[in-house]
Amino acid sequence: MPETSPRKIPCDPAHHIRQIFIEESCADLAYVHEICERAQLPTQIIADRSDPPVAYGSFPKNLQIGKQHLVLSKNRGCFFKPCPGTREYRCCDYHVLNIGMGCPMDCVYCILQAYLNKPWLTFFVNSHDLFAELDLAFKRTSQFWRIGTGEFTDSLAIDHITRLSPLLINYMRDKTKGVLELKTKSVSIQHLANLDHNGRTVIAWSLNAPAIMTKEELHTASLDERLAAACQVADMGYKLAFHFDPIIYHDGWQEGYSATIKKLFATVPAEKIAWISLGALRFLPQLKAIALTRFPGSTFFHEEFILGLDNKYRYFRALRVEMYKHLLNEMRALASPHTCLYFCMESDEIWQECGFTPGKSQSLPDDLDTAFTRTA
Ligand code: SF4
Numbered sequence: 001m002p003e004t005s006p007r008k009i010p011c012d013p014a015h016h017i018r019q020i021f022i023e024e025s026c027a028d029l030a031y032v033h034e035i036c037e038r039a040q041l042p043t044q045i046i047a048d049r050s051d052p053p054v055a056y057g058s059f060p061k062n063l064q065i066g067k068q069h070l071v072l073s074k075n076r077g078c079f080f081k082p083c084p085g086t087r088e089y090r091c092c093d094y095h096v097l098n099i100g101m102g103c104p105m106d107c108v109y110c111i112l113q114a115y116l117n118k119p120w121l122t123f124f125v126n127s128h129d130l131f132a133e134l135d136l137a138f139k140r141t142s143q144f145w146r147i148g149t150g151e152f153t154d155s156l157a158i159d160h161i162t163r164l165s166p167l168l169i170n171y172m173r174d175k176t177k178g179v180l181e182l183k184t185k186s187v188s189i190q191h192l193a194n195l196d197h198n199g200r201t202v203i204a205w206s207l208n209a210p211a212i213m214t215k216e217e218l219h220t221a222s223l224d225e226r227l228a229a230a231c232q233v234a235d236m237g238y239k240l241a242f243h244f245d246p247i248i249y250h251d252g253w254q255e256g257y258s259a260t261i262k263k264l265f266a267t268v269p270a271e272k273i274a275w276i277s278l279g280a281l282r283f284l285p286q287l288k289a290i291a292l293t294r295f296p297g298s299t300f301f302h303e304e305f306i307l308g309l310d311n312k313y314r315y316f317r318a319l320r321v322e323m324y325k326h327l328l329n330e331m332r333a334l335a336s337p338h339t340c341l342y343f344c345m346e347s348d349e350i351w352q353e354c355g356f357t358p359g360k361s362q363s364l365p366d367d368l369d370t371a372f373t374r375t376a
Helices: 028-040 062-066 127-139 164-172 210-216 223-235 254-266 287-294 317-334 348-353 361-372
Strands: 019-023 044-048 069-073 080-081 094-097 121-124 145-148 178-184 199-205 239-247 273-280 338-342
Touching: 019 028, 028 069, 044 348, 080 127, 127 164, 145 361, 164 178, 164 199, 199 223, 223 239, 223 254, 239 254, 239 317, 239 361, 254 317, 273 317, 273 361, 317 338, 317 348, 338 361, 348 361
Parallel strands: 019 044, 019 069, 069 121, 094 145, 145 178, 178 199, 199 239, 239 273, 273 338
Antiparallel strands: 080 094
């Protein structure tokens, strides 16, 4: 199959990147040369741990320019660690592989705006250290791990340039104690064709109501593009997952989420879906001011929220339950029986109020593993 140029992919989120900065100690790595060759962008070498010589302006408006610059650097900390869930809410025991920071797409609700302290995008090029760390972790564990790269960045947005995911997919192909989940809002998938994944990688898309996707998720692929890409990777033999997160209250939310769910199941083969998560909007207190400075036309932050036990604002419990029940009713009618429907970071009480049997939330990690095994 001929290679697809990164610039020709529809809705290519990397299209906005204007320049690559390379930390001095990484400049001779073959991997860095490959990335620069594929990106075909101006490059500049900078001292290790230094900032790109760009006048970014003040926070948070600097985030706009920051998304135009990619820094290739070393990860000097850990690549692999448990997802920082919260004790007070039911967690799915996810493990995070930290491949980089920041995202070229721009969602109004993106937690990274409040979380990261650098405006530019960073990608870690010491992949040999990443795989050495994974080797050690797999040697030591008896657990089954679900591993994701989409915690501090989007898994695939610039992957057609970095091509890290094909290396990870190949690495995971014979790992019986783990599964890789690549989570995205892009359609950067052509380079995942013809890989020997051995069914051990799940490709996941975040979905939302059409109005939210259009107004609050800038530079992302449309719903139709995401679902078409999901069909393509299903044809490539990958298992699928979807994340309705964040579910946002807005005028016409019932119709909007129903329309997305109906379109999802009318388009994508249900038997290929391993899991679907639901999570209502939650955000750090400082995010509201940052997002409203950058996106003054957005209105969803003006609803009423309570501060949860994890120090994040969330909708009142009654509204969360109402929204969850609505989405679950639509999904339960259409989903395959083996698809695991679950909540991200909710209490046991919410699970039960939404029709799950008592104790169901405690078995979530096992249920996800079972769903993965049963998915075609
Ligand atoms: S796609 Fe994800 S990581 Fe990227 S801006 Fe949106 S929420 Fe943030």
